[in-house]
Amino acid sequence: MEEDRTRPCTAFQGPQRLASGPLPEVTLAVKAVHDRGTSAPLLTFDDATGRVIELDLRGTAEDVAARLLPSPAETGGAAVPRGRGRPKLGVVAREVTLLPRHWEWLNAQPGGASVALRRLVEQARQAGRGQDRRREAQEAAYRFMSALGGDEPGYEEALRALFAGDREAFASSLAPWPADVRAHALRLATPAFPSEAEEPHA
Numbered sequence: 001m002e003e004d005r006t007r008p009c010t011a012f013q014g015p016q017r018l019a020s021g022p023l024p025e026v027t028l029a030v031k032a033v034h035d036r037g038t039s040a041p042l043l044t045f046d047d048a049t050g051r052v053i054e055l056d057l058r059g060t061a062e063d064v065a066a067r068l069l070p071s072p073a074e075t076g077g078a079a080v081p082r083g084r085g086r087p088k089l090g091v092v093a094r095e096v097t098l099l100p101r102h103w104e105w106l107n108a109q110p111g112g113a114s115v116a117l118r119r120l121v122e123q124a125r126q127a128g129r130g131q132d133r134r135r136e137a138q139e140a141a142y143r144f145m146s147a148l149g150g151d152e153p154g155y156e157e158a159l160r161a162l163f164a165g166d167r168e169a170f171a172s173s174l175a176p177w178p179a180d181v182r183a184h185a186l187r188l189a190t191p192a193f194p195s196e197a198e199e200p201h202a
Contacts, residue, residue: 005068008047012148014040015178023053024068031057031064043147050140050188052147137191138162145185152177158185167193 011018011030019029030042034057044053056067096117098106109116141162149155154173161169170189174182 009044009053010047010184011042011044012180012184013038013042015148015181016040017180017184018042020047024065027055027057027064027068028061030055031061035061045144045147045184047188048140049136050143052143134165134192137189141185141189141192144188148181149174149177149185152181162189162192165193 005023007023008021009023009026010020011026013033018033019026026044030044034042044055045051046053057064103113106113106116142159145155145158145162149158153176158170158173161167161173170193171186174185177185
């Protein structure tokens with residue numbers, strides 16, 4: 001498997017949650033149910049993205065487990081010896097095109113242009129982190145809901161509330177859904193809504 005074997009995921013047997021945890025544990029739980037036989041669809045979701053993970057269930061449980069074990073290279077068996085000295089800091093030289101007044105302002109900052117630019121980039125990254133997290137949560141919840149809740153009552157209303165950031169309307173729209181599907185959708189969507197400190201008070 002190419003995917004990260006330690007990432008958290010959740011498997012469903014129809015509308016019922018089957019297992020949650022690291023990918024290897026969940027895969028073996030799905031394999032056991034698959035081999036016993038079930039008429040309900042078995043779907044496994046990446047908890048970070050809400051995407052369906054395609055599991056390779058061929059062979060015995062031992063075969064599946066062997067495919068999930070890390071290779072020698074991943075465990076450090078083929079590691080390249082490190083050289084002496086301090087590790088590289090990862091600084092990359094790139095060309096930046098700015099107007100003369102921008103360069104004048106940057107060069108006048110403490111530490112010079114490079115330090116000022118790094119500081120500005122970090123500030124922008126921090127400012128956008130909350131917005132990025134909300135967008136990722138919206139997308140993850142949407143993917144999961146589309147896979148398991150597309151035929152449930154209130155689906156369209158739930159999606160509108162999700163992308164509008166309306167926590168109460170979202171939870172209300174999910175009320176008639178199967179309990180496990182509702183709980184997982186709520187968990188994935190939680191970061192998509194403003195925190196209590198950010199919500200306006202009457």
